[in-house]
Amino acid sequence: MKVKVFIVDDHAVVRSGLRAVLDAQSNITVIGEAADSASCIKQALELKPDIVLMDLSFPNGRDGLYTTRELLQSLPEIKVIVLTMHDDEQYLFRALKAGASGYILKSSPMTELVQAIEQVYQGLVYLHPSATKKVIQGYLQGQTKETKDVFESLTEREKEILSLVAKGYTNKEVAELLLISVKTVENHKANIMEKLQLDNRRDLMKLAYRRGLLDFD
The missing domain is CATH 1.10.10.10 (Winged helix-like DNA-binding domain superfamily/Winged helix DNA-binding domain)
Known part of the structure; x- marks a missing residue:
């Protein structure tokens, strides 16, 4: 069975590139994509993906964190992986608090993204290396x-x-x-x-x- 992935990013070029790479994987299929929060939630309710790749920044004010919270309230079984350019502790902890199961940078190699999808699909949490370090430091300091x-x-x-x-x-x-x-x-x-x-x-x-x-x- 293939992992059903839904891509949310306001840049069409990014969505197209991700779809091409992920559809080339034998165990992953992209079942849809959206450019904003409203479209994401509407389509996800219909398509019921296993994993949503979520950008953080949208142009209409409802960002990826808002969308993640709304999405998980309606479909708690879905897993969200935040895919962002922000290597920032503030965004990381806010994403985890919103319910994300993964946090990976857009600058990461595609092999890491595939690994993240596979790991999160198995019920685990995936954080890119610098995010893992931030979580541990925050845990110790807390x-x-x-x-x-x-x-x-x-x-x-x-x-x-x-x-x-x-x-x-x-x-x-x-x-x-x-x-x-x-x-x-x-x-x-x-x-x-x-x-x-x-x-x-x-x-x-x-x-x-x-x-x-x-x-x-």
Whole structure:
């Protein structure tokens, strides 16, 4: 099954170039295109694409961020990839807040755009490299004092176990490394999750990364 893509850009030359490249892919087909917000929403409701490639700047005042929000309210199953010239932190975070699943620059090679489409279609998020760096920096800088204080409430043994678990060690492996029982490891993990108000291993890994506990040396 081919990924159904819809292109939104106010420049006809850009739309034409994108369509030519994407239609040449064996697993992608362009099912429509639009030059403005109103046309995008109207056609998307009819065509129901899998992915919308969304420019940010339109001439009529309703930009790509507005269109993304409106589109996802009506068709939440659609994925939006912002395709823009703006390598700017402000636009990046606004796009993600609007619900975009991808952010890629128009200056990127077409191979990267194809990769982004494939990745987002699979349910993942795709950000071009400099955008990824901005997100990580923003995430680290957004760490609150409350989170820091809660982390400091962990015992040294709990921090040690947190680090090992985040690195992928099993309960049994942690127990063997620390010369304690598996049951003790499980109890420590439960205490860690409760203290830090974490719901799953992914959240635990994020916190371990922020706290510098993922040094594999």
